[in-house]
Amino acid sequence: LVSRKKHPDNTVVDLKGVMMGDGTQRLVMGPCAVESYEQVFTVAKALKERGIRLLRGGAFKPRTSPYDFQGLGVEGLQILKKVADELDMVVISEIVNPSDLDLALEYLDVIQIGARNMHNFELLKAAGALDKPVLLKRGLSATIAEFIHAAEYVVSKGNNNLMLCERGIRTYETATRNTLDISAVPILKQETHLPVLVDVTHSTGRRDLLLPTAKAALAIGADAVMAEVHPDPAVALSDSAQQMDIPQFNKFIDDLQASGLYKG
Numbered sequence: 001l002v003s004r005k006k007h008p009d010n011t012v013v014d015l016k017g018v019m020m021g022d023g024t025q026r027l028v029m030g031p032c033a034v035e036s037y038e039q040v041f042t043v044a045k046a047l048k049e050r051g052i053r054l055l056r057g058g059a060f061k062p063r064t065s066p067y068d069f070q071g072l073g074v075e076g077l078q079i080l081k082k083v084a085d086e087l088d089m090v091v092i093s094e095i096v097n098p099s100d101l102d103l104a105l106e107y108l109d110v111i112q113i114g115a116r117n118m119h120n121f122e123l124l125k126a127a128g129a130l131d132k133p134v135l136l137k138r139g140l141s142a143t144i145a146e147f148i149h150a151a152e153y154v155v156s157k158g159n160n161n162l163m164l165c166e167r168g169i170r171t172y173e174t175a176t177r178n179t180l181d182i183s184a185v186p187i188l189k190q191e192t193h194l195p196v197l198v199d200v201t202h203s204t205g206r207r208d209l210l211l212p213t214a215k216a217a218l219a220i221g222a223d224a225v226m227a228e229v230h231p232d233p234a235v236a237l238s239d240s241a242q243q244m245d246i247p248q249f250n251k252f253i254d255d256l257q258a259s260g261l262y263k264g
């Protein structure tokens, strides 16, 4: 069902009026994790001022260590919804447990399925049965073929509003957190009709690489770039090393616009 051979036309996903996959390249930004109302509002206001409505933020955080901040849970979703209602934003947040999908229906505009859950077929099927757009991230060690099969799990349950996100894969390289597989973008666009995003924050794990990799993603035809922004990354409860602060975010947008690659 996701194959371009069977469905030659691009799927365009309507996110509360923001089209994904219509040829306009977009940005999805926001903090790694929801930490407080003030934190999310500060970031969302900065995004809004630069014309960005797609707001990300994790409420359920799949952390490597069980002793690290696990997210605010439902309270985090409530904060996202409140800010979205106030500033007319579109909220994207990860759900890790199928039993929490009903919360997504109540609070979210897009259900994110994270890299660690790309192979969680029960979660994929349950999200596929809902009437809510899904953003599926590539698994840490998943081949493109496995990624496409995971996408098929969602769409086969009836949910056509699916977007794919390349977020780096695990290789022997240690200079970056993961290795951004930039060629996955044209391959996924050739093989499927779904919108394809590139997450530059989790693929690189390095703030100094966000701009060059975002440019590469736009140049190679990604439908959107995802990157993280936090009012004060030094005290962020997760991904402190690679989130941009607000001035860095504004410079990131200025530089992308100056490059001619980002038209927003």
Ligand code: PEP
Pocket (backbone or CB within 6 Å): 032, 058, 062, 094, 113, 114, 115, 116, 137, 167, 199, 202
């Ligand atoms: C995220 O986007 O918040 C995240 C945890 O990313 P990934 O699943 O790609 O690691």
Ligand code: MN
Pocket (backbone or CB within 6 Å): 032, 033, 201, 202, 228, 238, 239
């Ligand atoms: Mn993060």
